[in-house]
Every structure is written in C-alpha cells, then in structure tokens.
Amino acid sequence: MKTKEDAEPGSSSPEDHERTRDPGNTASRLERIRHSCAHVLAQATKERFSETGTVHIATGPPTETGFYYDFELPRPVVPEDLEWIDQRVKEILSEGHAFVRSEVDESSAREIFANEPFKQEILDGILAGNLDDNGVHSDGGPPVLSTYTHSSFVDLCAGPHVDNTDEISPDAVKVLNAAGAYWRGDEKRPMLQRIYGTAWETREALDHFLWQRSEAERRDHRKLGRELDMFMFDQSAPGMPYWLPNGLCVLNRLLDFSRTEHEKRGYQEVSTPLVNEKSLWETSGHWEHYVDNMFVIPIDEHRTYGVKPMNCPSAMIIFNRRTWSYRDLPLRLSDLDVLHRHERSGTLQGLLRVQSFRQDDAHIFLAESDIGEELGRIFEIIELFYSTFGLEYRLRMGTRPSSFLGDVNTWDHAESALKHILDESIGGDRYVIAEGDGAFYGPKIDIIMRDALDREWQMGTVQLDFQLPRRFGCSYVKPDGTRDTPVVVHRAIYGSLERFLAVLLEHTAGALPPWLVPCHVALLPVRTEHTEPAKNLVAELSEASLCARVMEAAEGSIGARVREARLARIPYILVLGDREASGGTLAVRLREGGEIRDIERSDAISRMHRTLIERHRTTDVAFADLLGNGQADH
C-alpha cells in the first residue's frame, strides 16, 4: 500500500471506492465499463468452453479495479485459456456491439435462461422481493426483470452498461487470473470458477494499475522480511514466525512503546499461562464457540488442554483472586503474551495471517456507567498510535453473530452503547456497521487498514463484554455495599503485532521509522586508518542512544558499502575520511535522500537523537533546515 506522501496523482482513494459502489443509475462510467467487460468476458469464456461441455454462468459484477465472472465449467481453467479469453475479449470489444436492455416478464425470463440453473435461482430471489446480486431493488412494487444483450450474449442483469462496446478501449482491459469461488459465497454450495479481469478508461490507466501491482510486489512484507533478515518461517510450524534478531528488535521496540504509553494511562501488565485445562475454556464459552480455532492438546484419557487463543479467561481468573471495591475500577490489565489460533489450511498469509502472534491486549473491568468515558480514553490511545506511524484507518462496528453467548437484550444494549459512543466521539460518517461480525461474547469496533495489494485487514479492536464476567462470577462492591458484575472491555491497539508490522513494512516499503530499527547509523571509514576514529564515534553515538555499525574498508569500496547500507534501509550513513577524522564535522547521508557535509559533529548527533526520541517517521525532519526547500516534506 502506498503512504499518503507518495501516492500517485490521480490514484484512487478508499473514498473513491466507496463512491463507485453506488448501485443503479449513479454508476460511474468506469463501473459501467467494468460491468460491460464482465459480460464480454462471459461471452468469450462460453465460446472457449462450450465445445468441451456445458457452461453455466453465475454472476459477474464490477469490482474496485475491474470485474469478474463466475462460471461452472466442464474442466479447470488453464493459463492458455486465460490468454485465449483475453484476446477474444479484446476482439469482441473492438467489434462494436451495442448493449441492448429489455424488460421481460417472468415466463420469458425463465425461458431465456432455461438452461442456466444459477440464473433461475437469482430469478427466484428477485421475484421473492430480495436484492439480487446486481443490486436490483424490489422497492415494494412488482420486481423489474431486465436483460442486457450484446452480440450473441444475453444476461439477466440490472445494468447499467455502456451503450456500445466501442466505448471501451480494448487495450485498457486485461484478463488476469482464475480462482475458485463458492456459489453465493457459501462453502456448502458448489465451487465455481471465477475469472478476474481489470478494466480502465485508458491504456495509461491500465498501465498505471499494472505498475502499482508490481510496486506492491516490491513492498510485499514477506519479501522485505527476507531482505532485511527480520523473520522467517519453517515448514514444521506453518504460520508461526521465527523472529530473527533484526525483526525481534523492531517487535520489542513496538512493545516498549506500547508498555510506556499504557503504563502512563494506568494499565498494569500481567502474563498468564499459555495452556489451560479444557474446563476453563468450557466456562468461558470458547469450547463451544471457538474450539475449531484452538490448538488442543490431549495429555491422557482424563485431561485435555487448550492453547490460549485469547487472554480474556485468564484475565477473569486474575480479577477473581480478591474482592474489589468500586474505587478500584476501572481495573486495566494488559497482556502482551503470544496467542495461538488454529487456522484452516490455505488461509495463512505471511505475517498478515498467522497461527501464533502477539497482541497488545488489555482487559478493563469497570462499572457500566463508566463505559463511555473509558472508551473515550481508548480512542485517544488509538489516535496517538496510528498518528505516530502516519497510518490511516477506518472503523467498523461488528454486531451480534449467529453463534453468540448471552441474551439478545443484553446484546442490543451493548450495541447501542457502542454505537452511541461512536456517533459521539467519531461521527456517524467515519465508521461502517458489519452485521453479525461481532465476537461471540460481545459487539466490537475494529480498526481496518489496507495492505500493499489494497486488501483490508482488521488491526486493533475494542470489544464490549457483558458475558464473560458473568460466566466467571466476577463482582465488585458498590458504594452501598451491595455487589455488581463489572463490564469488561477487551481492547488491542496494534491488534496483532505481527499483522501491524506487516502493514507498517508495506506502507514504508521497509523504511521503518528510525526509532524502531536495530541499527540507526552505518559508519564507513574510507581507509583502514579511519577505523579507529570510527569506533570512537560509535561510543559517542551510543551515548545519544544511537546504535551504529562500522562497515570496515575491507568490506569493499565506499560505493559497495553505501549500497549495502542503503539496501538494509539504515537511516543514516556516515562516511569517515581524513576530513571527518581530523575536524569536528561529519558527512551525513539521509535514508530519505539528501546529504549534509561538514555538519558540526555534536549538531549532527543531537539531530539524529531527536529523530529517535521524537519518534519521527523519516530521517529528514530533524535536518529540514539544512536541506533544500521542500525536501523535508517528501
């Protein structure tokens, strides 16, 4: 993903994506182009496969960057098919076919699509007054059935489309890849073949999109993790990262930041067992609702242990060790332990989706009346953290899922409490609601970010829980001497540190904020005789908390060593020759570009130090006044 600073002019923002999702007549020109391309793709695919056997078409909507169409095909799609289809799509586009809309009644629709079982099912849905996949509303009136025909292809479709395929530039369209997709997104229904394509208004826009994709590959955190020697995986532990010295250093600095800021805000850190006996997970409800995601360890015929996928049950145990007064609340227990969640095979993705990870987790026990104020404090922390890293996020509220604990009234109450707070502190337009996306014990608000390939990921989360404290019999003494059950807020700011670091790496293309990296300064003595002065400088730098590494003359030419330091994304490169060894000055080359020669030694050191303690995201902020105009802003 691109950071705000280097986003290409004209590139689409998430807000644009939201806008283009509008169904109906307000569809943008691009959306009509893409939707039309989906039909052309379906025509080409039918042509390709109908000799082999029966082709059934399902649905083919536009997407944020293109389109796809789902089919049931007589055989798997091979790369040669995609090539052929790509050529054929371009050919059809250039033939100048009109898209003709017709409104039809049920019986003729049934007849036109007599051999299309998926279309029949869509018809059932529309006639039953539901939304169909293309966004047709029944609007209370009689459902409108429409077809769009171009060339030999007719589809049940609400549109809209371009008037004629000649409005679409064939060299702005490309068929990309094939993948499986369940019919109606339901894993119990047939697996269809989905063919993806991308379409733009101009060839330049297509080229730009393809360029962005290759850029994203360059920024892929898995690639950067290897190059920077930060983490690795082994076949024997799928989805469980090995943290190497460079990576663990970054991880620890992220944790340090979290610990420092939370300590200031009254959080107390605890650490709890990695595995607990099954009965604990039964009490918490995990055994019933989450066991598929747990690593389960049978010890003998009487005992079974579960590796913790969450810290919350242990937090309840800690709370229950003594009697609490209302004066003790809110009690804020943070927990940075490693969690394990068993994932279905085929779902793992580098650090973005792992089976073992750390969370900057905390459980806050509080009186119901304090929820609003406490959530306000949590949102302040979120804002501090994400602005420190310059990351943009959006919020998503998840409501009661199908598998849940407790009673519906309590849920409704919790949901409206969260919604009220969101509306008040965030504003109704800055979050979306995802029905059924809550945790099984309570509704939640998630922080959502995008990776290099624009895929969305859940980062931090704030969850309201009325269930677990009740199930564990938690209580505190109120001012009147009676007891009450506290509410628990589960919250994580980074979310998974693994996932957070992955997104941060992709946003920064590996150039992490200097305060996070293991080595701040590369010292390059010009000749062997400059090694000694360089080593003295290392000591001086370390007094300013700057970690420096000497890359000796024997390691290669200055050019070679500069290259190596650049590839390692070391924030500052200092070349030390006769001038620097004798005088009191340094030559500082900044990772973000720009070089300052003959800067007074203590001045340079204090500027670099400032970059760390002020947590700048780039090296150039502290040197802005020494660089040319505007350089500091890039």
Place this chain on the structure above:
RNA sequence: GCCGGUGUGGCGCAGUUGGCAGCGCAGGCGACUUGUAAUCGCCAGGUCGUGGGUUCGAUUCCCACCGCCGGCUCCA
C-alpha cells in the same frame, strides 16, 4: 476446508523425446585500501518438498501427503 498454481544449494532462477544437476547473487578464503548504490580471483555449498509407484535407471512420468502463492469461506 474448497478451487487453481507452485516446490531445484541461504535468495532469485535454468534444466523434455527419463541417462552421473547448472547460472547469478549471497557465503568462505586471498588480493585490492578505496570519498557516497556492486573491485578482482579462487573455493565451498543441493538425499531436486516428503513418502510410495512405474522403469535397468526418475529432478523429469503416475499417486498420496506437506509447505508456499493467488482466490473462496473463515478471521487479529
């Protein structure tokens, strides 16, 4: 879990009618002592993901399993 692809030294890749496995980078050693993105030479390194099968012989053909990649489903 499902669909498709893929798996060759640390990394990136070659390797077809099945016949003793190659290149670049990285690494080690030696020389070079260098002013801002690659100095030169030599050397070492692989049970070709794992297990079966076919064959006189399998990296190559077949089957199963595992990992990885892209989707779907699920989710921090």
